[in-house]
Amino acid sequence: MELTTRLYENKIEHAYIGGYATSLLDQLRTTDDIDVIVDSSPQKTQELLMAERKSTCACHLRPPVNIMRLEGRLNISTKLETDLTGIKTQLKWITDRGMHIDSAGYPERPKTLSLDNVSGLYKNVESEQNDIRELLEQALEPHDLAAVLALVASSQA
Numbered sequence: 001m002e003l004t005t006r007l008y009e010n011k012i013e014h015a016y017i018g019g020y021a022t023s024l025l026d027q028l029r030t031t032d033d034i035d036v037i038v039d040s041s042p043q044k045t046q047e048l049l050m051a052e053r054k055s056t057c058a059c060h061l062r063p064p065v066n067i068m069r070l071e072g073r074l075n076i077s078t079k080l081e082t083d084l085t086g087i088k089t090q091l092k093w094i095t096d097r098g099m100h101i102d103s104a105g106y107p108e109r110p111k112t113l114s115l116d117n118v119s120g121l122y123k124n125v126e127s128e129q130n131d132i133r134e135l136l137e138q139a140l141e142p143h144d145l146a147a148v149l150a151l152v153a154s155s156q157a
Contacts (some may be wrong), residue, residue, distance in 0.1 A: 091135035119151035
């Protein structure tokens with residue numbers, strides 16, 4: 001956790017995403033990289049990490065990108081089963097702690113688009129993945145669940 005230590009010491013808020021984040025939630029998942037979102041300029045963070053790094057591993061930093069693409073990734077992914085398992089692990093982690101998804105917490109993306117993606121996921125998961133639907137129903141705030149169900153119903157009409 002040297003990366004977390006360096007970012008914390010420099011007062012840079014951060015969050016892990018992707019396969020590594022899922023592995024932190026107790027799912028056995030192999031990943032070749034660590035994806036992290038930082039609340040700082042990529043250039044500042046890169047300079048800090050490059051100055052302090054002690055190994056020869058690569059350090060890639062990009063400007064923020066949208067991470068709420070569940071349905072799109074679900075439809076085109078060659079790792080469908082792994083992705084669904086990761087989604088389920090994250091939803092279970094949220095619901096086990098009595099938490100809810102903060103669908104308004106992505107300032108880079110309007111909430112309506114995020115709910116569109118969640119409704120697409122809810123609608124398109126296969127019947128054997130019905131537990132994902134149940135977890136979504138528990139993890140979404142009641143007003144967000146109502147919006148998702150309305151979107152699903154309107155797409156089936």
